[in-house]
Amino acid sequence: MTMTTISxxxxxxxxxxxxxxxxxxxLSTDAPIDHEGKGEAFSPTDLVATALGTCVLTVMGITARRKGWRIEGAAVDVExxxxxxxQRSIQALKLRISMPPELSDEQVKLLQRVVDxxxxxxxxxxxxxxxxxxx
Structure with missing residues (x-):
């Protein structure tokens, strides 16, 4: 079991x-403007969206590294x-994933599967x- 502490x-x-x-x-967080904050930093729910976007890129990066592929420049925009x-909660997260143009269709298809x-x-x-x- 792996354990990490965030204080x-x-x-x-x-x-x-x-x-x-x-x-x-x-890292610092701030409540969003529409929830009594100043919106001067990531909100806690922004970090959930950020965690998803960076996790997607990380698992694709692991696969790409193992295959010897370069995916620098791959990007995810999370809405x-x-x-x-x-009660206030995240209703949906929409991800737009951009891949480097030099990847083949087969490479992209494998990376799409890896996202799961x-x-x-x-x-x-x-x-x-x-x-x-x-x-």
Whole structure:
């Protein structure tokens, strides 16, 4: 079992700081403007969308590295849609995935299949609608 600790601290004024203890890397969050914050940093739900986008790129990167392919420049734009009624939650995440043009159709098809192995996607798919488009 792999375990990582993220230490989170409330800094006041709806801002938090998170410490990735293995690396010492830090990030800050802020509540979004439509939820009493200033929107000056990622919101916690932005980090969920970010986790999905970066996880998709990471699992594709692992496969590409194993195959000896280069996918630098691959990109994912994640559109986060929040509910407008009831308790606030992420209603949907829409991903637009752009692949480097030098990849063959077969390479892209394999990378599309690999996306289903993304741990973040697998953890979110029962509670959040996700839509993937490729270019």
């Amino acid at each position: 989170c601290c409330y800094k006041g004024n709806l801002r938090c700081e998170a410490l990735h203890t293995p690396s010492g890397d830090r 986060k849609i929040m509910t407008s009624e009831g 192995t993304c741990p973040v996607k697998r953890n979110l798919e029962e509670g959040i609608a996700m839509e993937f488009s490729w270019s």
